[in-house]
Amino acid sequence: MNVQRMGTAMGVVFAVMAVLPFFFGGTDHVMHILIMCLVWGIVASCWDLIMGFAGIFSFGQVAFFVVGAYASAIFALERGVAPPAAVFLAGMVAAACGVLVGIACLRLKGAYVALVTFAFHMVLEPLLKSPMGRSLGTGGSRGILTIPPIEIFGLVFDADHKVAVFYLALILAVVCALVIWAVIRSFWGTAFLALKDSEKFAASLGVSAFKYKLGVFALTSFLTGVAGGFYAHYVGMLSTRMLGIDLFVILMIMVVVGGIGKFPGAILGAIVTVTLNELLSPLGPYRPLTLGALVVVLVLILPDGVVGLAERVFSGRRSGASRDAAPAL
């Protein structure tokens, strides 16, 4: 997808999102879903940036989200930091974790990176529940309750003011999307492509794997951490249940639906997936089963996500003839 079309698609998605509260502003349930679409949209785009564009098989995105959420809640509750500042600090904490994990992954390849990042995810739950975690204020297996909402100039962004929260989330999502967009179209995007193709060759061109890999770890975990902090103050309570495999898979569905490496597909994927997950809730215990089956089916029949599908339809209509002729060049 070219950069211009990427921007247009992003603009359209956010513009449509921006007017939705005029129709659903009164329905709390729908507003909650819309807010979560935006929050997960940020996380899924970050995952897509590191996995799809930078080609690093990071499986730690949910963990960074949880780190951000817990850090923000702890800053606000234990240290009395104002929530907006706490959210920013939480992003920094997540970024620090991201850099640490990134350093561990620096010399590793493919499945090893997946292992180390997933290991971070696996270790986080016992860590949060451990005496050390409790002493930091994680609340152990009880979790954290009564997290204060974000307040800016007397405006309270809590579960009772969903329209306000929604617009704040929208601003956050737009900013994150712009940052990711800027990264992709900058020299970084080219450097990622080069690194993904051949690390040795890229190094010979002066592209430092060290700098870019750690950079992308830091950036994506920062944005994910901020999203986590925002989520914590909006929902008002946290538990380690977020680290279950369900959420992980749901997030993955977002990326798959959107198309790996097809930004801003991940945002679209988040919207589709959150809605779908909501629609599936009557299935009860069969819901995760369905979600799992959905991943299998989607990866098989929709390998490039909705964006890939759209591209295929689009280019098929425009240049189908020339593509068929291509092998006979």
Place this chain on the structure above:
Amino acid sequence: MPWLEFLDVLISGLTNGAVYALMAVGLTLIYGVSKAFNFAYGSFYSLGGYLAWIILVPLGLWGGYATVFVLAVPLLLGIGFLTEKAVVAPLRARADWEIKVMMLTLGLALCLDNLYQVVFGPRMKSLPAIVEGSLELGGVIVSNQNLGIFFLSIGGMLSFRWLLNHSRVGMAVRAVAQNPQGARIVGIPEKTIFAATFAISTAMVGAGGILLTQKYFVSPTGGWDILVKSWVITAFGGMGSIQGALYAAFILGLMEAFVGYWFGMSWVLFAMFGLLLGTLVVRPQGLMGKWG
């Protein structure tokens, strides 16, 4: 630490290590041959446990564990083969198939785990011991169950090694792992070999499930722990290296037993990842990595 207790912990570590070796080798086999990573590996462990439970408890078939192995292993082989053919093989033609396979098998894992939950219920199932009673050797009491598990795992490993080194299929598997194009040239059906290795690895982790769940329990999500352990062992030993996985499995099995004894089970995971990270920082390819 008293001498007798030390031996007890040692035996438990060796027993678990032997089963881990069996399962880690299965995981390393798929990676070594086809570079695919299977996230649903742990779910096949649970499947092995549930198959054993079905045969032993509700059905109560004659022959006990012998019947379990006779029935379950071919079934696991078949399931593995079909899984590869149905969902992994179609992805191979794509450029980014590695990450797609990871995603797909992760979805499969969620699907299977919840299927178990729906079919068998969330409550854990316990299995009878493979052999009852215990043995006394110079004052040390060893449960026959541990001995049985240990020797069956080692037997499984040895027969796998023999198959890999001396049978025609085993040679073809090694050939594909070492040089896919060369394998094509001599007429080895590469795609069938991929499916066959997936089948063998499924049978190995399933057999691991049959052996190990009798010491612990069968539960719908019990496989995650096993996936992570097999994965850590595989990476620690060097992905694709069978020899490395063997050593790593015993090291981690013993480490788990002793760390669990001294500091408590909750520290095992940290110790394991600590060891892994330490190793990977020094040697990114693991202890004996060569194919990965």
Place this chain on the structure above:
Amino acid sequence: MLKVHELDAYYGQFHVLKRVSLSVARGEVVVLLGPNGHGKSTLLKAVCGLMDKVCGRIEYQGEQITGQNARNLVNRGITYIAETRELFPLMTVLENLKLGAYSQSARPHEKENLEAVLALFPRLAERRRQIAATLSGGEARMLAIARGLMSNADFLCIDEPSLGLQPNLRQEVFRIIDAIHRQGKSILLVEQNMPQVSALAQRIYLLEEGCIRFAGDARAAAENPHLREIFLGM
């Protein structure tokens, strides 16, 4: 025995072979000459079923074989012999040879072929328990040829067997190819060494930029000014 008719082959978008036609009769040695990177190996691989994108027609013993995979072709008696890169590096010489006889059609003859091959390559017989990766360049080349012979094929596609070898080893390789030919095998050979080639080949093709630029017997090739210019610098 083998007829290739108007064959096109592609690497991705790159058009490597353009309407190439050629034939090899039973018991013939046909040599394919041409500069590097002009499609010689691609042609061999296309014949042996190792290329994905191929159109045109390939006939073997009167039957259409275009688009069949390597496994079926090995069973029919067509084998590709690469230089050395396609050996199994961590296996012993003997294991490499045994895998050469993996195909259905070669299995019944594994024992007799192994004896014949070891007689033809005494060096390999000495080193049968050695790991392939530890062989010298010349030995590895011999192993590649030996493994190809294990497939019991009637038709061999041999890719630059003398590439990078020192002169005495080169002579040895050509002696062996001659011996194989005398056993009644048909051979399609890619080579660069004009003098040895003209002694060995019944017919010669020149492949340049994916097209056949010359076809004729060895004597005609030796007298062709274009070929002389390219390969002898005259």
